[in-house]
Amino acid sequence: MSPPPGVGNEKTYVELTALATEGIIKRIDRRLAFYQINDDARSMIVETGRIIDENMPQIIAAFYRHVGTFPEAARFLSSFDVAEIKLRQKEHWNRLMFSGFSEDYVHSAVRVGVAHYRINLPLYLYISGYNNFMGNVVDLIVNHYLGALVSAQHLRSMIKAISFDMDIAISVYTVADRLKLKPGGSHDGADGNLPWH
Numbered sequence: 001m002s003p004p005p006g007v008g009n010e011k012t013y014v015e016l017t018a019l020a021t022e023g024i025i026k027r028i029d030r031r032l033a034f035y036q037i038n039d040d041a042r043s044m045i046v047e048t049g050r051i052i053d054e055n056m057p058q059i060i061a062a063f064y065r066h067v068g069t070f071p072e073a074a075r076f077l078s079s080f081d082v083a084e085i086k087l088r089q090k091e092h093w094n095r096l097m098f099s100g101f102s103e104d105y106v107h108s109a110v111r112v113g114v115a116h117y118r119i120n121l122p123l124y125l126y127i128s129g130y131n132n133f134m135g136n137v138v139d140l141i142v143n144h145y146l147g148a149l150v151s152a153q154h155l156r157s158m159i160k161a162i163s164f165d166m167d168i169a170i171s172v173y174t175v176a177d178r179l180k181l182k183p184g185g186s187h188d189g190a191d192g193n194l195p196w197h
Contacts, residue, residue, distance in 0.1 A: 012181055013114055020175045021110045024168055025103055032101060035164045037157075042100060044157035049097025051144050052137060052158075056093065059136045060086050066132050073125050096165050109165055113172030120183035123173065130166045134159065 024031070037045075052059070064082065067073045077085070092108050099105040116126050137158055145151030176183075 017114050020172045035160045037160050041157045044154050045161045048154045056090050109168035113169030117176050134162050
């Protein structure tokens, strides 16, 4: 059975993923420079990433507790295996922190954007999810470095990385709009397009 008129099918989502990925990879150095993600920031992202990774289960659990208190957000999880989503989410954050902004990372970030677009997740819920995650990361870094000046440098580096990651996923919404694609189609999780991974 075909999707309703204007609603994306598998081919359309493959096209969306390819166009968004190609455009981001083509200009990745310029984008990273604009975010001031230089070699020093990359080193701090990896160093801070180790601290975050050790605490990732608690950060992700706090995120889902928060999401669960808002029916308008929780409803997007009802048809998915949340344990699987948490695993994919951890994998994605590790790519962000440890891959050096590789093509593998870009592909992952675009897939995240496509998954959220595909289920018609409003951008305010997507951005507020990042806000929740970033708040927990800020708390973790400040507590780890006990408020020392170095914590400010690590915070800036992680904020740059998290903002860059959010930018890539939101770019998918822009490309989808240019393609005049409407969210929808199959999103039962069978194809790996899960929310918040």
